Amino acid sequence: MATTFDVLAEPTRRRILDLLLERPRSVGELVDQLGLSQPGTSKHLRVLRDNGFVRVRQDAQRRWYELRPEPLEEIDAWLAPYRRLWASRLDALERHLDSMPDDDAG
Amino acid sequence: MATTFDVLAEPTRRRILDLLLERPRSVGELVDQLGLSQPGTSKHLRVLRDNGFVRVRQDAQRRWYELRPEPLEEIDAWLAPYRRLWASRLDALERHLDSMPDDDAG
DNA sequence: CTTGAATATAACCGATAGGTAATATAACTG
């Protein structure tokens, strides 16, 4: 099976996640939004399901897909040790901005 | 060219990033650590370079590879809108823990 | 129990990625 990163490497799958971030959607709705064939869409949804990115609720013939946070949290955790690479820079920027006189009309 | 996620989808490349997080390394050092052929290693380094994950310093015949933060920051930024999916849960946990009596001997 | 709607699965195909072995390039060493 694929890793979390493999799943996210696919642009269409990232678009699906974007769409599901707004609200749960049926397959047909996703097909329309993506401009991809129904089987193609279902295939991506299968990958997302198998890897825990989404879950499905069935409602008659419709399947409602919705986001699950776990795999994205995993990415967030993976990033953690790398954050020190830029965290200090951000801190410096923040201190700099804090030290500036308030002048909204830039 | 590949996207940031494509680059990270490759396990060997993630291992390289891990190794470079500790300190800059020469190609030979990476070859040893990865147990991969030299050309294979160079190929991955090329991808990492082309996508801004690493930069190279030359020192005679040796090339020292070191991390660059930008692409990882990009991932961090990509994650931002999704964080609300679990941020509230973490907040709740935090509030819960804060409300507990201090009792280190759990 | 047939029909139609919504979705999933299967079979197939072409492009791409990652691995290896072979070769090229570049720089120091004498």
Added chain:
DNA sequence: CAGTTATATTACCTATCGGTTATATTCAAG
């Protein structure tokens, strides 16, 4: 400049992935 070391590039092979079309499944409606 010949030899050696360190790395990059090329050529090639195989496996996998994403797309499509065709088909199966499931459920509601009549």
